[in-house]
Amino acid sequence: MLPIEQRLETECRTQAxxxxxxxxxxxxxxxxxxxxxxTARGTxxxxxxxxxxxxxxxxxxxxxxxxxxxxxxxxxxxxxKEKAEAEIVLRxxxxxxxxxxxxxKAKELALSLNLSGQxxxxxxxxxxxxxxxxxxDGQMASRVAKQVLGV
Numbered sequence: 001m002l003p004i005e006q007r008l009e010t011e012c013r014t015q016a017x018x019x020x021x022x023x024x025x026x027x028x029x030x031x032x033x034x035x036x037x038x039t040a041r042g043t044x045x046x047x048x049x050x051x052x053x054x055x056x057x058x059x060x061x062x063x064x065x066x067x068x069x070x071x072x073x074x075x076x077x078x079x080x081k082e083k084a085e086a087e088i089v090l091r092x093x094x095x096x097x098x099x100x101x102x103x104x105k106a107k108e109l110a111l112s113l114n115l116s117g118q119x120x121x122x123x124x125x126x127x128x129x130x131x132x133x134x135x136x137d138g139q140m141a142s143r144v145a146k147q148v149l150g151v
Contacts, residue, residue: 002052004092005033025085029092032059050133053093057137060089094135102140105131106148118151 001009008030015023033047036055040047063086070079109127110116124145129136 002033002047002049004049004052004056005030007092008033022088025088029056029059029089032056053133053135056089056092060086060093063089096135096137096140097132099140099144102128102132102136102144103148106144110148116149118149120149121145121151124149 008026012023012026012030015026032055033052036051037047040051063082067079067082067086070076070082106124106128109131110120110124113123113127115124121142125138125141128141128145129138132141
C-alpha cells in the first residue's frame with residue numbers, strides 16, 4: 001500500500017466518524033488510486049508513489065475543469081462545490097514548484113542539452129517533467145519551455 005493510500009485510509013476513517021462531507025471526495029480519491037493499481041498490475045507493474053501523485057493530480061485537474069465548465073454554464077453553486085473538492089485533493093499533493101524555479105532549471109537544461117528552436121520544445125518539456133517529477137504541471141513545463149526557447 002502506498003503512503004498516500006494509507007494517509008487517505010486514515011483520513012477516511014476520521015472523516016467517517018466525524019460524519020464530514022469531505023468523506024465522499026476522499027473515497028473517490030482512494031478509489032482512483034486503487035483503480036490505477038489494478039491497471040498497473042494488469043501490465044505487470046507496481047504503482048509507484050510518483051504514479052499515485054499523478055493520479056491525484058489528474059483528479060485535481062478534473063475538479064478544476066468541471067468548476068470552469070459549471071461557471072460558464074451559469075451554475076456557480078456547483079462550481080463552488082467542485083472548487084472545494086479540488087482544495088481537498090490539493091492537500092494530498094506535494095507543493096508545485098513556482099514558475100521562477102522551473103524557468104531557471106529550463107535554462108540550465110536547454111544549455112546542457114544544447115536545445116534551441118521550436119523543434120526542441122517537446123524535448124525540453126519532457127526533461128523538465130522528468131527533473132521535477134510529479135510535482136510539475138505539464139502545461140507550465142510547456143509554457144516555460146516555449147519561453148526559454150524563444151518560441
